[in-house]
Amino acid sequence: MPARTTVLDQMGGVAGFVYSTVPVIVFVTANTFLPLAVAAGVAVATGLVLFIVRLLRGERLVSAVGSLLGVAVAAGIVAWTGSARDFFVIGIWASLAGFVVTFGSVLARRPLTGVIWNVLHGGTHAWRSDGAVRTAHDLATLAAASVFGSRFAIQQWLYLTDSTGGLGLARIVMGTPLTVLAALVVVWSFRRSTRRLIAAGSRPDAGPRPVT
Numbered sequence: 787m788p789a790r791t792t793v794l795d796q797m798g799g800v801a802g803f804v805y806s807t808v809p810v811i812v813f814v815t816a817n818t819f820l821p822l823a824v825a826a827g828v829a830v831a832t833g834l835v836l837f838i839v840r841l842l843r844g845e846r847l848v849s850a851v852g853s854l855l856g857v858a859v860a861a862g863i864v865a866w867t868g869s870a871r872d873f874f875v876i877g878i879w880a881s882l883a884g885f886v887v888t889f890g891s892v893l894a895r896r897p898l899t900g901v902i903w904n905v906l907h908g909g910t911h912a913w914r915s916d917g918a919v920r921t922a923h924d925l926a927t928l929a930a931a932s933v934f935g936s937r938f939a940i941q942q943w944l945y946l947t948d949s950t951g952g953l954g955l956a957r958i959v960m961g962t963p964l965t966v967l968a969a970l971v972v973v974w975s976f977r978r979s980t981r982r983l984i985a986a987g988s989r990p991d992a993g994p995r996p997v998t
Contacts, residue, residue, distance in 0.1 A: 805836050805840065806853070806961055806962060807957075807961065807962075808832060808836060809829050809832050809833045809836070809857045810829075810954050811954065811958070812828055812829050813825055813828070813829035813861075814950060814951055814954035816828045816829065822864065823865060825870070826865055826873070827861070829857055829861055829873070832857075833854045834854060836854075837850050837853065837854040856876070860874070860875075860876055863875060871949075871950050871953060874941060874945065874950075874953045874954075874957060877937075877941070877957065878941045878942055878945060879938075881941065882934070882938045882942075884931075884933075884934035885931055885934035888927050888930045888931035889927075889928070889931040892924055892927050892928060892931065895914070896914070897920070897923040897924050897926070897927035897928075898927050899923045899930070899972050899975055900919070900920065900975075900979070903923070903975070903976050903980075907980075911983045912983075913983060916982060918978070918982060919983060922975040922979065923975050923979070925975065926968075926972045926975035929967075929968045929971040929972070930968050930971075930972065933964045933965065933967075933968045936960065937960050937964070940956055940960065941953055941956050941957070944956055
């Protein structure tokens with residue numbers, strides 16, 4: 787199975803993309819024709835319907851609840867501030883936080899994807915001492931940082947210009963598609979680490995490596 791297909795499946799497949807975009811489309815469209823409070827309510831109702839559909843499909847409760855909660859909180863902020871653009875404010879600042887964490891980990895010479903890979907494999911591998919592995923995780927973490935950074939920069943600009951429609955379009959275009967592309971780089975870095983470190987560690991002549 788191609789890596790792109792595998793990554794998309796792990797993120798919920800085409801259905802996952804639909805679940806994340808439908809409430810946004812509904813809110814932006816409803817806001818064009820209906821009062822703001824009603825548009826927010828319609829978005830929450832849509833999220834509730836999708837929540838029930840996901841449960842009937844046998845999806846994980848945590849994932850379904852998380853999506854519904856996200857829509858509900860966004861709608862609550864809109865009701866509180868009275869501004870349609872605030873439907874997207876949580877995602878904008880979450881993108882900034884993601885950029886700071888991922889890019890900061892590269893600057894600290896501990897790229898986040900490498901840290902995660904090592905934890906998932908027992909935390910005993912000296913992955914930072916292998917130049918090829920470190921480079922792979924630098925690239926993977928920078929790919930994630932690029933996604934977060936571009937989302938924040940573009941959506942914050944649209945937020946400041948009060949372009950609710952633009953925010954909705956950016957949320958869709960820069961959501962699952964960009965995440966899949968970044969995830970492909972992460973998958974590549976994980977596979978490279980596994981081939982080099984675990985395979986080398988299993989050879990009889992491979993001595994113990996210090997963990998750094």
